[in-house]
Structures are given as C-alpha cells and as structure tokens.
Amino acid sequence: MQSSTMSALGPVGPVSSAPRRSKLRMRGLAASGGRLEPIPGVPPGGKAMPPPVHQENDPAVVDRRGLCEGMLKDGFVQSYVDFFYLTHRPDPNPDAVTGAPADAEREEIEVSAEEMVYIRDNLVRAEGARRQGDTGTVYASYSALAEHFHGADDAKTAVYFYEKCLEIAKLTNDIRGEMASNNDLGLIYQSMGDPEVAAKYHERHLVLSRKDDNDPEERRAAKELVRVYRQMAERHEAKGDFDPAVASYTKCLESSRAAKERLSEGLANYRLGRALVLLDECHRAIPFLEDYEGISKELGDRASEGSACAALASAYQKLQNDDKAMDYLKTCLEVATETDDLVAQAEAAAALGVIYNKRKDYDKSVEYFEKNFKLCRTTVAQGVAPTNEVVEIARVYLGMARGNQMLKRFVHVVNSDPNALLEWKAKHVLPGRKK
Numbered sequence: 001m002q003s004s005t006m007s008a009l010g011p012v013g014p015v016s017s018a019p020r021r022s023k024l025r026m027r028g029l030a031a032s033g034g035r036l037e038p039i040p041g042v043p044p045g046g047k048a049m050p051p052p053v054h055q056e057n058d059p060a061v062v063d064r065r066g067l068c069e070g071m072l073k074d075g076f077v078q079s080y081v082d083f084f085y086l087t088h089r090p091d092p093n094p095d096a097v098t099g100a101p102a103d104a105e106r107e108e109i110e111v112s113a114e115e116m117v118y119i120r121d122n123l124v125r126a127e128g129a130r131r132q133g134d135t136g137t138v139y140a141s142y143s144a145l146a147e148h149f150h151g152a153d154d155a156k157t158a159v160y161f162y163e164k165c166l167e168i169a170k171l172t173n174d175i176r177g178e179m180a181s182n183n184d185l186g187l188i189y190q191s192m193g194d195p196e197v198a199a200k201y202h203e204r205h206l207v208l209s210r211k212d213d214n215d216p217e218e219r220r221a222a223k224e225l226v227r228v229y230r231q232m233a234e235r236h237e238a239k240g241d242f243d244p245a246v247a248s249y250t251k252c253l254e255s256s257r258a259a260k261e262r263l264s265e266g267l268a269n270y271r272l273g274r275a276l277v278l279l280d281e282c283h284r285a286i287p288f289l290e291d292y293e294g295i296s297k298e299l300g301d302r303a304s305e306g307s308a309c310a311a312l313a314s315a316y317q318k319l320q321n322d323d324k325a326m327d328y329l330k331t332c333l334e335v336a337t338e339t340d341d342l343v344a345q346a347e348a349a350a351a352l353g354v355i356y357n358k359r360k361d362y363d364k365s366v367e368y369f370e371k372n373f374k375l376c377r378t379t380v381a382q383g384v385a386p387t388n389e390v391v392e393i394a395r396v397y398l399g400m401a402r403g404n405q406m407l408k409r410f411v412h413v414v415n416s417d418p419n420a421l422l423e424w425k426a427k428h429v430l431p432g433r434k435k
Helices: 017-024 064-073 077-086 094-098 113-132 135-151 155-171 175-191 195-211 215-238 242-259 262-278 282-299 302-318 322-338 342-358 362-381 389-416 418-427
Strands: none
Touching (some): 064 113, 077 113, 113 135, 135 155, 135 175, 155 175, 175 195, 175 215, 195 215, 215 242, 215 262, 242 262, 262 282, 282 302, 302 322, 322 342, 342 362, 342 389
16 A cells, blocks of 8 residues: 555655545445444344454454555455554644644654553454444444544544544434534534534524423523634634624623523623723613623622622713713722722723813812823732833823812912912912912
8 A cells, every 4th residue: 555545544654635635535434324224244134253363362462464465354444444544643732742833744653552452442343343234333332433533632633533433323313422522523523623513513403402391401502602702703813803703792792691501691791881881882781781791699709799780880981971970980989999900900090080071170180180191000019910011001191180270279379369370489388379
C-alpha cells in the first residue's frame, strides 16, 4: 500500500486535509453507505465469529504488523483498513510535544501497544457485530473509539466516530442514541472552538428531546445551547456587530428558560439589554434589564443587582430621563458600597456628578466628583485600576465642577465687589472664603 493512498481515516503521509475528508466517506467504516450490509463470506442470517484471542493482545509482544496480519487472516478486512490508517495518521498535536510550529509538516503519530490493541479490539468488534446486525454493539464500539480519540486530543478523528454513531442511531430509529450522538458532537465542536457548528447539533438534540417528551434531555440540550449562543454573541460583540449579537443573546435567553436555570436567564437578560442599549434601542432594553434586576433580587445576588441598576441608569440617561437614572445610580452606589466594589462606586459617583452638573446643582456635582476622585485614587493605590489615567480624568471632572461652582460668585465679584477682586489678586484669597 503506497503512502499516498487515501482511506477512511486519512493519508499516511503529509497530504492536504481536504481530499482526506472526501475519501473518508468512500472507504473505511462508511463503505456500506450507511447500510448494515452482509459481509462477503458470511451467509445471510449467519453469525460472524467473535474476535479471536491472539498472543498479540499481550502489550509486551504486540506489534502493528502482527495485528494487521491477524485481522486479515481472521477475515476482518475493513477493520484492517481502518486500523492501518488510524495508526499511521499524522500527529494531531505535534507542537504540543515538540514545540514545532502548527503549520509545520506533521510527523506520523506514535501509537502505544496498549492503544493499538484497544483500537483493534473495537474495530473488530464493530465489524463482527455489523455482520450479525447487532447495531447496539456497533454503536457502543464506535462510541468507545470516539471517546478514546477525544480524550487523546484528536478531535477530528473523534468527530468521525461520533458521526458514525449518529448514522447508526438514525438508521435504526434509536432516538436515545441520536440524542446522545448529537450531544457528543455538539460538545466536541465546542471544545474545537466552533460554536456555530456545535449549535446545530445541540438544536437537533433539543428537537429530539421534545419529540420524545424527555424533560431531562431537553434541559441538557438547552443548557449547552445557552453556552454556545452566549459564545457566538460575545464574538459578534467583540467585532462590534451588535445586531447578530442581539439575535444570539435572544436565543440564549430562550434556551436558559428551557433549561430552567434562573442564573443563566438573568445573565442572558442583562447581556441582551446591554447590547440593545449599545444599539440605542433603550425602550426595548429596559424590560430585559428589569427582569435581570428582579432575578438578582430573587437569588439574593446584590452584586448583580448593582450591575442591573447601573445598566438601567445608562438606559434612562440615553432616554433623557434623569430622574429615573438618578434613582438607579443612587441604588447602584449603595449596593456597590455594601459589596465593596470600588470601581462601581466610582462610576456611579461620576455619573451622578454629571447629572447634577447638567442641572446646575454645582454643590452636589462637586460632592459626587470629589467622591469619584477619592475612589479613583484608591483603586490605583490598591492595584484595581491598571494605570493612573482614571485619576487624571477624575481630576479634570472635579476641576470643571469646581469652576462651575465658583463661576456665579466670580462674576458677581467682578461686577460689584472690586475690593474682593483686589484681595483675590493680591492675596489669592477666593471670594467668599475665610482668610
């Protein structure tokens, strides 16, 4: 067999991955096209012999060639083909061991004797069971191989065997097996960092669970959908694509309700409301943020309650409803003080200072900006804030507020109190201040 030959499980040498996947469906375990067909040499209804026990099962004396010859002698031709390519496939994680770049030419994987015996046993068991029409054993053998390769950080090979499990479950109308396979495929695509593909399998799992009226499986599927939809939404947010983020957070919220997880439901409400605020759709955002506030109170989560108040204040500020914004900011400041959240305290104090300055209540504005300035200095001193920039910004806000506070008094002095003006110029005594 030449090194460039393709099979169900890929090339022996460094050949591109695209043709390898196409051949995957042409040879190997999928050669039957998904049908449980009789094997040549076994009469219809006849029973295949179980895998013979050889000395090769002893890891101390096992070798790959001996195992291959044993399978051929015993008539397990398809097992031999799959075994050959599984034990000659490129290393799926070469850089994890050698430190080589990910795009470097991959060397053939090293397979231990114990692993070769395990792979051989499951392939032979699956082929023998297929001859007998024992789909349960075929499913179990492929599932064991899938879990083995998943545990060995070979996700692509694991996906192949999980897909075979799914095919068998569909062919035999095994709805439980189909649910399990969809769940396994969703989880492995999550581990591969592909939430879009993972979502398709978990969505199918959810549909099947409802068809089967299986509440535990419905909640299991919904729970995973919460994770994948949240990950998809966060990726959209990171790119500034808030419309698709809102769509994903909406699905996340629906899934969290199906999973009956109040904590996830609250977080989904918060993320959805916040995304809508960023889209300037504050009227739509407020009900979701109010739900988050209610769930946080129900769960006794004061920190989350404070976050809800801050988000609601931001929404009402955008709607020019300063009265509601101030109410939520004061609650946020109270909760943040209780939970010792210095950053939240500083942000709430600064927002209150802005509103009071806007209302020309400069004394109150200065009061809150002074609080913000002190809190910012504390965050820097404690290492909560990474740089001194927040202190400089707070200093500017405080200076502007104090300037606004003194402006009316200064204009009065200029217009009607020349003595006070001269004293200020000569002695730097502010008008109205004691000497």
